[in-house]
Amino acid sequence: MARASLPRLTADEVAVVEHELAVWETLAGSYPVPLAELAAVAAAVPERLYDDSARVLLRMHEIAGSGNHQSCLSSLPLVRACFDLGLVPETGSDTASTPFARAELIVGRGHIAPSFYAERYVRGSFPFTPLTTLHHGLTGVVDRAWGFGNTMRYSLGVGVAQAVSLARELRRCGERRKVVCLAGDGELHEGITFECLRFAYEAGLDNLVLVVDANGKGIEPLRAPVNQEYLSAYLGTIVNIDGQDSESVGKALAQLLDAPGSGGVLCATRKEGHSFRPPADPSAPQRRPSFATGSGRFLADWQQATDRPLAVFTGDMAARFGLSGAVDYENVGLAETLSIGLTLSLPDDTLKVVATDAMYYMDSLSMLTEATMSTRNLLVLAGRSWGAWGGASNALNLLDQIMNTRCYEPVTEAEFTACVTRLLTEPATTHVLSMVDARFAEPGTDCSADIDGAVWITPPADDANLDHAVISFGYAGVLVEEANRELGLPHLHCAALRPCLNPALIERLRRCRSLLSVEYNGVSGGFGEGLRARHLLPLTVYGVTGDIFNCVHDKQLTRHGMAPAQLAELLRELRNPPGNGAPA
Numbered sequence: 001m002a003r004a005s006l007p008r009l010t011a012d013e014v015a016v017v018e019h020e021l022a023v024w025e026t027l028a029g030s031y032p033v034p035l036a037e038l039a040a041v042a043a044a045v046p047e048r049l050y051d052d053s054a055r056v057l058l059r060m061h062e063i064a065g066s067g068n069h070q071s072c073l074s075s076l077p078l079v080r081a082c083f084d085l086g087l088v089p090e091t092g093s094d095t096a097s098t099p100f101a102r103a104e105l106i107v108g109r110g111h112i113a114p115s116f117y118a119e120r121y122v123r124g125s126f127p128f129t130p131l132t133t134l135h136h137g138l139t140g141v142v143d144r145a146w147g148f149g150n151t152m153r154y155s156l157g158v159g160v161a162q163a164v165s166l167a168r169e170l171r172r173c174g175e176r177r178k179v180v181c182l183a184g185d186g187e188l189h190e191g192i193t194f195e196c197l198r199f200a201y202e203a204g205l206d207n208l209v210l211v212v213d214a215n216g217k218g219i220e221p222l223r224a225p226v227n228q229e230y231l232s233a234y235l236g237t238i239v240n241i242d243g244q245d246s247e248s249v250g251k252a253l254a255q256l257l258d259a260p261g262s263g264g265v266l267c268a269t270r271k272e273g274h275s276f277r278p279p280a281d282p283s284a285p286q287r288r289p290s291f292a293t294g295s296g297r298f299l300a301d302w303q304q305a306t307d308r309p310l311a312v313f314t315g316d317m318a319a320r321f322g323l324s325g326a327v328d329y330e331n332v333g334l335a336e337t338l339s340i341g342l343t344l345s346l347p348d349d350t351l352k353v354v355a356t357d358a359m360y361y362m363d364s365l366s367m368l369t370e371a372t373m374s375t376r377n378l379l380v381l382a383g384r385s386w387g388a389w390g391g392a393s394n395a396l397n398l399l400d401q402i403m404n405t406r407c408y409e410p411v412t413e414a415e416f417t418a419c420v421t422r423l424l425t426e427p428a429t430t431h432v433l434s435m436v437d438a439r440f441a442e443p444g445t446d447c448s449a450d451i452d453g454a455v456w457i458t459p460p461a462d463d464a465n466l467d468h469a470v471i472s473f474g475y476a477g478v479l480v481e482e483a484n485r486e487l488g489l490p491h492l493h494c495a496a497l498r499p500c501l502n503p504a505l506i507e508r509l510r511r512c513r514s515l516l517s518v519e520y521n522g523v524s525g526g527f528g529e530g531l532r533a534r535h536l537l538p539l540t541v542y543g544v545t546g547d548i549f550n551c552v553h554d555k556q557l558t559r560h561g562m563a564p565a566q567l568a569e570l571l572r573e574l575r576n577p578p579g580n581g582a583p584a
Helices: 003-008 011-026 034-044 053-064 069-084 110-122 129-133 158-172 191-202 228-235 246-258 292-306 336-341 365-374 395-400 413-425 475-483 503-510 527-535 553-559 564-575
Strands: 103-107 178-184 208-214 237-242 263-268 310-314 351-357 378-384 405-408 430-436 455-458 468-473 491-494 514-522 539-544
Touching: 003 011, 003 053, 003 129, 011 034, 011 129, 053 069, 053 110, 053 129, 069 110, 069 178, 069 208, 069 246, 103 110, 103 158, 110 129, 158 178, 158 191, 158 208, 178 246, 191 228, 191 336, 208 228, 208 246, 228 237, 228 263, 237 246, 246 263, 292 310, 292 351, 292 378, 292 413, 292 430, 310 336, 336 351, 336 365, 351 413, 365 378, 365 430, 378 395, 378 413, 395 405, 395 430, 395 514, 405 413, 413 430, 455 475, 468 475, 468 527, 468 564, 475 491, 475 514, 475 564, 503 527, 514 527, 514 564, 527 539
Parallel strands: 103 178, 178 208, 208 263, 237 263, 310 351, 351 378, 378 430, 405 430, 468 491, 468 514, 514 539
Antiparallel strands: 455 491
16 A cells, blocks of 8 residues: 555655565564554654644645545644643553543544544654555544544544443443543534433533534534533533644643533634645546536426425535535535434425435434325435445445335436436335436436336347346446446346336346346345346346445445456356356
8 A cells, every 4th residue: 555655755755665664574573453563663763754743634635635634634733632631542552542541532523533643653653654545544534443442434423422421431430530522513413412412411420521623614614603502501611712722722621631520622723625635737637527416406407497396405415416506405514314304394395305425314214214204205315435435335225125215326317307207206205316426427328218117228139039138226337338338248227226127128137048237236135136036037146245445436446346347357257157168
């Protein structure tokens, strides 16, 4: 991983990485955690390229080309204060926290792990080499293996829950230590944080200190500042300080740790753009926007054509779906359950759109179930990336299991519009549209004429016989089409997760000698297995078999065997199975 980043490094950085890698090869001994091994390398190569962790953070993101630089930078003074107060576990500890620590530290802002790596580096306990692999080896999200007391998955707000859980357990065991939780003001929108603070108050917990990075932004600007009176009602003393001054943060936090009872520190910080983007190369061709970002335009075109009332709600996902400047929408912040709840009492004829993604709808399935049983004309746009954000590999399948839902994965605007039109004819059934966060050209052939059926992307040459064929669902159809351009295998495409195929087509597929289904989706209970179970088709199911990997989309394709070149090999085997005597 580190060697792959060498072309993006300065000459001095290359020299340090080469030196550190040489030291790594000579290491001997057992290290209880990765941080201990990294500390050994850092001690052997003590030269520091940079002495400012803010500069280190920037270089990490410049080398990676992506990440949450501004979020990490916003919280960096808070992180420095935690180091100064001895709240960050030692690198050699084989547990997430040491029993003699001044207090336990829980990092709720899970995506600010790079701030801790950068600070460890300038303090001499972290080498430079792993910093060059951010998001390509070194995780950008807090993880127990990397010295954090909790492991974030994809759900914001869970850090406060973990802090309350630990605070309760310490008190139950008679421990006097407090628990410090680093959180963000956007994170406090999560329903679970309200529940946790209420519980902590009612349970009489007097050992919880909440440190809030109050930068006024989630992905989008927040509607209002953090309500200090609300926090004070549950936590007691709330201190307002300049969050960009590590000394001020440390002083306020130390006072709360020494004083009796719980409390909180509101740290006023600044945050610019949400996601890091390297400067654009003016000579490079303009990048195609992702398909998901077309959602706002699709909805605007549909509303103009139908003149139907439209209500759009999203939890900080407006940019992902291209809503700004296209349609009016309500940003509920990170209150994903509220985005669904606000649809429950709207007029029946209003098209209600909830724009969300796996990290949100996985947290609000109970409310979504309520909505599907009582709300008419409900359209759920479920963002799908398999990148750093996202749920388990069967997230789309889970939505299909909710009562009164139908799931689709459109790959053209025409398919998107066909799905919305279908909803208007069956308003009691919630339509879930899996909106792929990937960049691709819309295929020339789609299922818009029969959104529940199937269409031949590459028709079979023989109208009667069908020796081998591939049938794909949603985005996988785009990938298969690219893989199949030179092979020309018969290729059938579906936009519906549970398509309704006509009897003649089903019978034709049953007689097929080699039939393959491909889906960019968890195969368990998914598209292919559904076809096989409902129609007794002799098909081989191919798709995502494991959970997500924390890396960019293009690497996701390769790791899951879904890249076009990998699919092309699969299609060659379909046409010429091993052992039939034909050339591979």
